Amino acid sequence: MEDKLTRRSFFQMAVASAVVVPFALKAATALAADACPKTAPAGKALGSPTEGMGKSLEYVMDASTSKNPKHKAGDACGSCKFFNQAKADGGYAPCTMMGMKYVTNCGWCKSYSKKA
Numbered sequence: 001m002e003d004k005l006t007r008r009s010f011f012q013m014a015v016a017s018a019v020v021v022p023f024a025l026k027a028a029t030a031l032a033a034d035a036c037p038k039t040a041p042a043g044k045a046l047g048s049p050t051e052g053m054g055k056s057l058e059y060v061m062d063a064s065t066s067k068n069p070k071h072k073a074g075d076a077c078g079s080c081k082f083f084n085q086a087k088a089d090g091g092y093a094p095c096t097m098m099g100m101k102y103v104t105n106c107g108w109c110k111s112y113s114k115k116a
Helices: 007-034 050-056
Strands: 092-095 103-104
Touching: none
Parallel strands: none
Antiparallel strands: 092 103
């Protein structure tokens, strides 16, 4: 069987691509925005999962690793009302619950409260 590219099949593929590509680009952009930062901002006080408020709030730097039963899939510091997005620096921002220490946007703690 010989496969030919007909005018009709060409336009069908073009229309299908025009519909699919914007969704794929949006998904890729969303995944990049949600990615955990690789390096902490220099000169900022960082929240620690092993010390102080971080330890008492069971803070984790990657929400997907939380073992706390309150954690729900999709919850992360970046969508918390205590995460000060206006002062964000490279995926980190100060957190009210952590004494304004910088936490990662993909972290989580038991004080998580979804932004309204």
